[in-house]
Each structure stands twice: as C-alpha cells, then as structure tokens.
Amino acid sequence: MTEGTDMVTIKVMWDEGADRALGLPGYATGGAAGADLRANLPDRGEITLQPGARALVPTGLRLAIPAGYEVQLRPRSGLALKHGITLPNTPGTIDSDYRGPLGVIVMNAGSEPFTIAHGDRIAQMVVAPVVQAALQVVEDLDETLRGVGGFGSTGRR
Numbered sequence: 019m020t021e022g023t024d025m026v027t028i029k030v031m032w033d034e035g036a037d038r039a040l041g042l043p044g045y046a047t048g049g050a051a052g053a054d055l056r057a058n059l060p061d062r063g064e065i066t067l068q069p070g071a072r073a074l075v076p077t078g079l080r081l082a083i084p085a086g087y088e089v090q091l092r093p094r095s096g097l098a099l100k101h102g103i104t105l106p107n108t109p110g111t112i113d114s115d116y117r118g119p120l121g122v123i124v125m126n127a128g129s130e131p132f133t134i135a136h137g138d139r140i141a142q143m144v145v146a147p148v149v150q151a152a153l154q155v156v157e158d159l160d161e162t163l164r165g166v167g168g169f170g171s172t173g174r175r
C-alpha cells in the first residue's frame with residue numbers, strides 16, 4: 019500500500035473453471051490507479067478480433083464491491099496506441115451489487131486482426147466512490163454565464 023492512497027477491501031471469488039494460476043489483478047506500481055485485468059481463457063486459449071469486431075472477454079473473477087464504490091473498466095493505453103484495442107463502453111461500470119462474472123468488452127478499432135491470449139492483460143480496473151443523485155423537479159433553474167450554450171459554443175481556441 020502506498021502512503022496517501024486510500025484502500026478499500028473488495029472480496030473476490032474465482033469463477034468456476036477459471037485458471038487461478040493467473041493470480042489476482044495487480045497494481046504495476048505503488049502509484050498506479052488501475053489494476054490490470056487478464057483474459058482468463060483456459061478452454062478457448064485465445065480470441066482473435068478482426069478489425070471492427072468486439073468480444074466479451076472473461077476475467078474469471080466475481081467481485082463484491084462495498085456499497086458506496088464502483089469499479090470502472092478502462093482500456094490500456096499501450097494496446098490502444100499500438101493496436102487500436104479499446105472498450106466500446108469505457109468506462110465499463112461494475113455496480114457494487116453485481117455478483118456475476120466480470121467481463122471486459124474488448125473492441126478492435128485498429129486495422130489489423132488482434133489476438134488476445136490466455137493471461138494477456140487486456141484492460142484495467144479502477145475503484146471509484148459513487149454518489150447517487152436525488153432528482154428534484156423544479157420550474158426554473160438558476161441563471162449562469164454559460165446559460166444554454168454548449169457543444170462548442172465557446173469556440174475552438
């Protein structure tokens with residue numbers, strides 16, 4: 019644990035048939051925000067994504083995230099830059115009350131086929147606090163400098 023970094027305990031259960039030898043997601047450095055998730059493909063061995071294709075890649079894990087937190091699934095920048103590998107739903111949302119298999123939706127936005135092998139680090143998980151909104155209907159909203167301007171209303175530069 020790095021000094022200054024908050025820590026929360028997340029209970030993890032291995033999925034049936036998952037390869038436990040891959041180990042739990044790990045933080046590469048003391049200051050890393052994300053723990054890398056590995057493709058857990060003991061039966062299939064690998065998945066090849068053609069350009070533009072996507073697949074649900076199992077991690078072999080189930081989580082019990084404490085109430086008040088979520089897990090976000092994010093792409094790895096190296097895979098994104100070198101191969102165009104991304105997550106179409108980034109950041110993927112893992113709810114604190116979800117107990118099913120943790121899957122990563124991986125998409126090949128590159129121009130070459132890309133093969134994900136068993137044990138490859140395909141994405142990263144970031145733990146974040148959650149705030150829920152109490153939505154309240156009113157007839158007027160307060161005035162602001164921006165007002166209704168949006169979608170580029172402040173210009174390009």
Ligand SMILES: O=c1ccn([C@H]2C[C@H](O)[C@@H](COP(=O)(O)OP(=O)(O)OP(=O)(O)O)O2)c(=O)[nH]1
Pocket residue numbers: 091107110111112113114116119120121122123
């Ligand atoms: O990349 C993802 C996204 C979601 N999930 C799981 C955990 C999450 O808690 C659940 C539901 O996700 P989400 O709310 O994004 O999906 P939905 O399409 O709105 O489905 P639902 O009606 O089940 O909420 O699916 C994953 O395993 N990987």
